[in-house]
Amino acid sequence: MSFTQPASVTLHAGCKINLHLEITGVRENGYHELDTLFFPLPSPFDTITISKGATGSGLLLECPALSIPPEKNIIYKSWKKYSDATGWKPDLAITVEKGIPDGAGLGGGSSDAAIILNYLNKYCPNNALSPERLNTLAASIGADVPFFLNNVPAHATGIGDILEPSTISLSGYSLVLICPDISISTPWAFAEWDKTMRSTSASNNKKEILTTTPSKDRKHSSRALWLFNSFEVVVYSAFPKLRAYKEKLMSFGAEGAVMSGSGSSIFALYRETEQAARAATALEAEGVATYLHHL
Template identity: 45%
Template sequence: MPITPATLVAPAKINLHLEILGLREDGYHELRTLFYPVDVPCDLLKIEPGHDDHFYIRCPERPELETTSNLIYKTWKAYGAATGFQPGIFVTLTKNIPMGGGLGGGSSDSAAMLKWLNSEAGDKALSQDEMIALAATLGADIPFFLMDGPAWAGGIGEVLTPATVDLTGMTLLIACPDIHVDTPWAFKCWDEKNGFPNIAESLTSQESGNKNPAPVSPADMVNDFEPVVFEAHPTLRKIKDNLLEYGAKKAAMSGSGASLFGLFPDRVTATFAAKALEKDGIEIFTMECQ
């Protein structure tokens, strides 16, 4: 059956709040995090019919992504193995989300590919629960991108509850310095600093995700990665301090970094901060919150 060509928009995310609850037996960490989707920056995946059942990928800005270790390829392969639906496609990836920045770019690309495949798969299509389970095998942040809107996440990130987050009128500024943080390294540093705290056996993924996450006010929001990542990269602490000095009501790191975000009360204050940070060579994205 011929496929429908499409251009998929893969948004970024920030973590408004991120608590690490402990180390699990499988080596992953149990989290409690509040994901918030962000339209700027976003990646684009142009999908065109390929040859037979082959997969090709082109990424003019980042040719190093044109390999089979690309998560988009792994996603296509995993979906094919799970459903038997594996159409030949040609993907042109426009990479706008900085890599290694804690903004979920690779995860979002993977989720966009999953959603498109599922929309094309006809009677082989998976249910939403099956999609989330498959996404979690590909990466802990991917299930969130199958949701529509902000969500609390428990488990390793895959136990999701839609969240109401009202940032209306605020301007979100994301600062992306040219620093790349390796997520497994950041978790390892957190383990060492916190004495390898194992998560209580009684706290299963399901329970942690469903434990009725209490609303967290912006003032209480934390990112447990900050102490360890700031220790290794003091520049990041400085950028967070700058965001607050320039008028952000809240500033924090996203995921394991290195991106930081600030929530500003209005566009003028955010624009002033953006200009000041850009002078230091930091890439800036801004978005009016709806």
């Protein structure tokens, strides 16, 4: 069922954190097997304004914060793949105001893509995609995109595209998310992790980590708040300032702190609101972009 397409609409694309992220193997094609728990957050967010375009204009995309050609943008890719799949190629003018930092491990691009796909599927006059087909299309755009289609906590395996809803609740916690002014390339982080695993002298450990054979426990159902990130070992070696930020967050009494995605953002969980507020104030005083959430 389609809805009447509005002349203009402004939407907020929120971000995600990874409560845990474990690289469990490497496929023959080089893609990495993951076991991760996605958790959505409302901020930081990107602001996306979608307006009807002039007839025949196609997609006019404006994103001043990213110095790349519009056709290289994940939003353009989403619009193009959706139109190829359904035959509906709406004329749109889209403006993106970035609030989610690039290279922070918060899934900003994937979140934008999901916003566009959901918009297109909502207003598609004919041939709107089923949830299953939309999910498949989303996965072809980016591994994190399917998660953002529903934007609820989810356990992910495969390359991050096999999703199961999670009942995890962080109710009662306060969460401090920091976004240092450091951009980390995800391909670089994977390459460094591969290099580290290949160079380790513990051959048995290497065989266990670089295998596609699943271990006995990959859902971590008994340790839902197991805060862990396989990328930390390589990212903190290259960016020791990030390790110092994590230690500072812990010093204010956090239950735990961990990097999200391939970095550079870090979050910490606090049982006491006052502790979280003090931590947020301290990091803000150092000039670090900080977001305080009461969950």
